[in-house]
Amino acid sequence: MQRNTVVALGLAAGLSVWGQKDWSDAQKAEFLKTAEVKATHSAPDGITGTSRVTLSNGKVTHDASVQTIDLTSQNRSGNSPPEPGFTDRYAYNLAAYELDRMLGLNMVPVTVIRDFDGKKGSYTWWVDDVLMTEKQRFLKKVTPEYPDSWNQQMHIVRVFDQLIYNMDRNLGNLVIDKNWKLWMIDHGRAFRMWKQIKEKNNLLKCDRVLLERLRKLDAAELHAKLDEDLTKGQVDAIKARAELIVKEFDAKIKKKGEGEILYDYLKGQ
Numbered sequence: 001m002q003r004n005t006v007v008a009l010g011l012a013a014g015l016s017v018w019g020q021k022d023w024s025d026a027q028k029a030e031f032l033k034t035a036e037v038k039a040t041h042s043a044p045d046g047i048t049g050t051s052r053v054t055l056s057n058g059k060v061t062h063d064a065s066v067q068t069i070d071l072t073s074q075n076r077s078g079n080s081p082p083e084p085g086f087t088d089r090y091a092y093n094l095a096a097y098e099l100d101r102m103l104g105l106n107m108v109p110v111t112v113i114r115d116f117d118g119k120k121g122s123y124t125w126w127v128d129d130v131l132m133t134e135k136q137r138f139l140k141k142v143t144p145e146y147p148d149s150w151n152q153q154m155h156i157v158r159v160f161d162q163l164i165y166n167m168d169r170n171l172g173n174l175v176i177d178k179n180w181k182l183w184m185i186d187h188g189r190a191f192r193m194w195k196q197i198k199e200k201n202n203l204l205k206c207d208r209v210l211l212e213r214l215r216k217l218d219a220a221e222l223h224a225k226l227d228e229d230l231t232k233g234q235v236d237a238i239k240a241r242a243e244l245i246v247k248e249f250d251a252k253i254k255k256k257g258e259g260e261i262l263y264d265y266l267k268g269q
């Protein structure tokens with residue numbers, strides 16, 4: 001990979017919040033589920049009713065991003081032409097987190113479902129030590145500090161977005177922390193039922209471990225983990241798209257060789 005060539009997705013506001021950085025996912029999930037909501041603020045840049053809340057369990061204070069959105073094509077508002085079967089749902093944030101962990105990516109912050117203002121909502125761990133969003137980086141033309149690792153993470157984002165058929169990877173939905181690690185947030189408009197790849201052109205390179213995990217992605221395990229948040233059709237579509245992604249990369253490897261297509265990022269994590 002050529003140095004200083006930065007992969008961008010096409011076309012965000014960060015906040016630095018003190019938190020328990022060494023906690024496991026399970027500890028963060030427990031905190032998000034049980035800590036008391038002390039304050040509610042509106043999140044920067046957002047348009048779909050995301051709130052930033054401050055939680056405390058008496059010892060630890062940390063923020064979460066809360067979404068309660070639950071729209072279908074029937075109750076959707078707005079001027080853009082309706083997408084058949086349109087949905088925008090808080091529960092998809094949990095599905096994205098579960099799928100991320102199934103694949104061992106660790107790029108979606110811990111998410112749980114909990115009541116907020118009398119409605120169900122997703123609570124997502126506020127990323128520690130936010131440097132900026134990808135939108136801010138892109139607009140300010142900031143060169144990532146570790147371009148190779150950056151590009152490798154960005155290729156993982158691209159593959160993940162095709163896997164989940166994400167309609168809304170706007171660049172405010174990628175958060176960069178102080179170690180130049182990328183975090184994927186806001187998956188309310190993903191998980192379409194279509195068994196096809198949305199943007200094949202985004203499938204250029206693939207992490208070696210990710211490709212093998214996609215190859216082995218087990219339908220029964222997907223259903224066991226995701227059926228509470230998604231419909232059976234949405235889960236089947238993930239499996240179908242995983243197969244299409246694997247097929248696409250296998251064909252690319254055959255044509256160009258492994259060295260051109262595969263790289264190792266997750267192996268070292």
Ligand SMILES: Nc1ncnc2c1ncn2[C@@H]1O[C@H](COP(=O)(O)OP(=O)(O)OP(=O)(O)O)[C@@H](O)[C@H]1O
Pocket residue numbers: 012013014015043044045046047048049050064065109124125126127130133170172173175185186
């Ligand atoms: N977990 C998080 N950690 C750090 N920052 C976050 C987190 N969640 C949201 N943000 C910040 O808040 C902004 C808006 O959040 P989010 O994208 O979830 O809201 P939204 O209303 O759905 O926005 P949009 O519809 O424009 O995508 C993000 O661009 C990011 O700057």
Ligand SMILES: [Mg+2]
Pocket residue numbers: 046172173186
């Ligand atoms: Mg967003």
